[in-house]
Amino acid sequence: MCPDDSFTDVDLDTSFCLSQEDYTTEDDTEMSPQNEIKYLVFHSHLLSLFTQCRSCHLSCIGRISDKQGTYIAVTQECSHCGYKWTWRSQPFIRDTPAGNLLLSASILFSGATPAKVLHLLDHLKMACIKDRTFFDHQKFYLLPSIKATWKESQTVLLQQCIARGSPLSIGGDGRCDSPGHSAKFGSYGIVDMDSKKIIHLELVQCNQVTSSNNMEKEGLLKALNFLASKSLESKQRHPHIDHRYDVWHVSEGIKKKLGKLSKQANCDLVREWTKSITNHLYWCAANGIDGDDILKRWKSLMDHICDEHDECYHTTLSPEDRRKKWFAPGSKAHEKLYDILCSKTLLPDIKKLSSQHQTSSLEAYHSVVNHFAPKLLSFSYHGLHSRLLLAVLHFNENFGRPQARTREGKERLAIAYTKAKAGECTPKPIPVPKTYNIVYVEKLMHKAVEYCTAGEKHEHSESPPPLASAYEHPDKDTIPSFSRYKR
Incomplete structure (x- = not known):
């Protein structure tokens, strides 16, 4: 000093x-x-x-x-x-105390919320900033820092995609900020299936489309148009696109229907076969040559469960392999199972199952979003968009971490008991610890200080109009329900 x-x-x-x-x-x-x-x-x-x-x-x-x-x-x-x-x-950063700016930056960049952190410091009786100061810092310095850091990272990711010289393989999935039809925001993430990293993100507000149900499609179209503008042509409306479905999503839909069926009278046998049926779905997708071959392998299941194996792909079954009871052809359980597994809505999806890539990385990304932008809280358009970008930066830096090892060099494993497997234990690799502040947070902090030092208050791009703007705003005195509060 x-x-x-x-x-x-x-x-x-x-x-x-x-x-x-x-x-x-x-x-x-x-x-x-x-x-x-x-x-x-x-x-x-x-x-x-x-x-x-x-x-x-x-x-x-x-x-x-x-x-x-x-x-x-x-x-x-x-x-x-x-x-x-x-x-x-x-010290001061221009006319701003450095500690004030860095406290605001630490709150946002860590995915915390100002209300909780400032309440914590207030309980500690520590002198700290007010929430208004945090939002000023967020508006003028922090959000621009996030967007600038993401653009730099995204440029590198897109250049890597172009440098490969191979057709682009992407996966996409949407996420709403609240369940049901009351969602205000819908985000759509695009993952590069080769690197397993998020390369683009779109945020849609529900008043930009006809209804909340259309936000996911709108996010997809915007994302594809963006990729096309970056010499990564991949538009769904073009006939050369090979559109495939993630096996996990289809499997989960089938599993839920089979669970409901197994609870009906005389359908207990369905529960015993549920795991085998979902495993068969993955096998069909992994071994099918094309859509027709995948569908043919899937349909062979209906004969197999009745102990008819003329169309099956396995070798002759030994008595030890016949552990489960077979379905009786024409029985209630068999007919209802046929209605589910061979429905007119499911069979077209079976033909489009992806045999090479799955969107498990997107599901992992959504779990990261829950930390930075929990659905319990409400955010502004730019506030939510910046937190989604923080989740992308954190995910891309930490995804694919190598498995941790003991001092003796052995790979570390944990035993997981998932609800979906009804108490069945599964070995789970333990990765090395996450890095919250090694690369991307340092860049964010540096840019926030740089923008504050320059003294330039960065304004944001236009956001969709508030939902309430579509309604008339009467004077409070004209509303009958407010009359009781008048003195």
């Missing part, structure tokens, strides 16, 4: 003033505010440092002369010799 930067001196006695070497230890180095370590200091212990005049060494009292959120300034004026100086708790 340099005395010239930290003190305002009046009639400074230079023969007494500490030199730079006196202030600096071996561990102190020139560093940016975001990288410098901060400490929690109590009020009484802080003021105990200002009980003696630096010039005449007589008793003197320091007082807090300025407060701005986490920043304070302590001024000490000696009544004996008149010596006066001011100590500042933190």
Whole structure:
């Protein structure tokens, strides 16, 4: 810490003033505010440092002369010799205390919410910023930092896709900010199936389409148009697109229907066959040559479960392989099972099952979104969009982490009991720890400080009009229900 930067001196006695070497230890180095370590200091212990005049060494009292959120300034004026100086708790980034900006940045970049963090600091009786200050920082410095960092990352990802020179294989899935038909926002993520990283994200507000149900389709069309503009032609409306369905989504739909069927009278056998049926679906997708072959393999299941194996692809079954009871042809359970597995709506989907790529990485990304933008909370358009981009940056940096190992070099495994498998245990690899602040957060912090230093308040692109803008806004005095509150 340099005395010239930290003190305002009046009639400074230079023969007494500490030199730079006196202030600096071996561990102190020139560093940016975001990288410098901060400490929690109590009020009484802080003021105990200002009980003696630096010039005449007589008793003197320091007082807090300025407060701005986490920043304070302590001024000490000696009544004996008149010596006066001011100590500042933190540096300024232009006209903004560094601690205030970095606190706002840390709240947003970690996926936390200002209400909870500021309440926590208030319970601790720590001097901190107000929520209005956080939202000002978010608007002018933090959101632009997120968007700029994402654009840089996205440019690299798209260049890698183009450099491969092979047809683009992408997967897409939508996510609404709330369940049912009351969703206000719908996001659509595009994953590169080769690198398993998110390469684009679209956010749609429900008043941009005819209904909430159309937000996912609109997000897809916008994403495909964007990829086409980046020399990555992939439009669904073009006939050369090979559109495939994720096996997991189709399997989950079948599993739910079989679960309901197994609860009906005389249909207990369906529960015993459910896992085999879903496994057969994955086998059909993985081994089918084309859509017709996948469908042919799927239909062979209906004969197999009745102990008829003329159309089956397996070898002769031994008595040990016949562990489950066979269905009786024409029985209630068999007929209802046929209606589900060979329905007119399911068979076209079976033909389009993906044999190479699945969207499991998108499901993993959605779990990350739940941390940065939980559905329990409501966000503005730009606020939600920035948190979705944070989730993308975090996911892309941490996806595909190698498996952790013990000190002896053995791969670490955990035993997982999932609800979907009804208590059946599954070995689960333990990856190395996530990196919350090694790469992408450092970039975000650097840009936030850079924008604040420049003093430019970045405005955002236009957002869709609020939902309430479509309605008439009457004066409160004209609404009968407000009359009871009048005095």
